[in-house]
Amino acid sequence: AKAAGKGRYQFYHAHLSDRLVLRINREQALRQAIERDEFILHYQPRVDTATGRLCSMEALVRWQHPERGMVPPVEFIDVAEDTGLILELGGIVIEKACAQIARWKAEGLPVVPVSINVSALQFNDGHVTDILADAMRRHEVDPELVGVELTESCMAGEHDTVAGEMEGLRRLGVKLLVDDFGTGYSSLSQLQRLNVDILKVDRAFTVTLGKDAEGTALFKAIVSMADALDICIVAEGVETAEQLQALQSLECDEVQGHFVSRPVPAAEMAALMLKRFLF
Numbered sequence: 550a551k552a553a554g555k556g557r558y559q560f561y562h563a564h565l566s567d568r569l570v571l572r573i574n575r576e577q578a579l580r581q582a583i584e585r586d587e588f589i590l591h592y593q594p595r596v597d598t599a600t601g602r603l604c605s606m607e608a609l610v611r612w613q614h615p616e617r618g619m620v621p622p623v624e625f626i627d628v629a630e631d632t633g634l635i636l637e638l639g640g641i642v643i644e645k646a647c648a649q650i651a652r653w654k655a656e657g658l659p660v661v662p663v664s665i666n667v668s669a670l671q672f673n674d675g676h677v678t679d680i681l682a683d684a685m686r687r688h689e690v691d692p693e694l695v696g697v698e699l700t701e702s703c704m705a706g707e708h709d710t711v712a713g714e715m716e717g718l719r720r721l722g723v724k725l726l727v728d729d730f731g732t733g734y735s736s737l738s739q740l741q742r743l744n745v746d747i748l749k750v751d752r753a754f755t756v757t758l759g760k761d762a763e764g765t766a767l768f769k770a771i772v773s774m775a776d777a778l779d780i781c782i783v784a785e786g787v788e789t790a791e792q793l794q795a796l797q798s799l800e801c802d803e804v805q806g807h808f809v810s811r812p813v814p815a816a817e818m819a820a821l822m823l824k825r826f827l828f
């Protein structure tokens with residue numbers, strides 16, 4: 550039994566060190582990608598549910614890998630968070646989004662607000678407000694054109710610290726969004742106290758629409774509470790006409806998802822801004 554135990558231990562140990570090696574490799578690859586400036590942003594529109602009018606967009610990071618092609622964030626955000634590289638990557642995203650808004654403006658396009666994802670680590674670091682303010686100032690970006698998407702885990706920290714950081718962002722004049730709502734533990738009243746402007750309801754709720762009565766009822770309850778609290782509601786991950794119809798009858802304010810458009814490169818987003826109505 551002892552021998553077996555020892556064997557298991559060695560096996561486990563070897564397994565761990567493989568993972569460690571893998572992690573170090575991934576960290577190095579990510580560091581190198583940052584140095585080589587291989588990250589780009591794609592943009593996904595958010596539209597008015599009733600009319601299809603373009604309201605806003607979300608900036609989503611991609612890694613343009615020289616051999617692997619376009620690498621989605623699921624494959625590197627975790628590593629970036631575990632290694633702390635998310636702070637650097639997050640700064641790059643802020644910089645690129647502000648630079649892009651300025652370019653679109655210079656091209657005379659009817660630019661709509663761009664929301665930027667901020668990870669919990671980046672939010673709790675306490676510098677995100679200053680970093681954003683600096684990028685907006687250098688690129689002369691109007692704060693009305695910027696939103697910050699925070700997950701519920703950003704708001705799980707000590708209340709005063711969280712409220713202070715969110716107040717700092719508010720003072721910049723940017724919109725505050727809560728991402729993936731419903732997957733964490735925050736309540737709507739808590740979000741209202743934090744002066745959240747927009748609530749993005751997680752895709753997990755959208756997929757239940759029209760499929761099961763309970764899911765639809767839950768969504769309806771979220772919409773009516775948000776309406777009473779004057780928080781704008783966005784349904785994420787809308788993929789079908791059926792889901793869109795359900796959201797229209799629930800009077801959910803805005804929708805985002807493949808049914809309207811996948812995330813697209815900046816040039817395609819420019820064309821969508823000119824088109825204005827996306828369905």
Ligand code: C2E
Pocket residue numbers: 593608609610621622623626639642666667668728729785786787788805806807808812
């Ligand atoms: P998220 O913030 O919830 O972003 C929405 C994700 O859902 C995006 O995936 C988007 O492409 C995808 N999506 C949009 N519409 C649909 C749909 O109709 N159906 C389905 N199945 N998916 C849809 P993406 O771009 O792969 O990003 C995944 C996650 O990575 C994001 O989830 C966000 O948590 C993170 N992420 C992306 N960019 C950044 C960034 O710049 N900074 C940070 N911290 N995280 C980011």
Ligand code: CA
Pocket residue numbers: 607666698728
């Ligand atoms: Ca988001």
Ligand code: CA
Pocket residue numbers: 728729749751785
């Ligand atoms: Ca989301």
Ligand code: CA
Pocket residue numbers: 775776777778779780
């Ligand atoms: Ca209202």
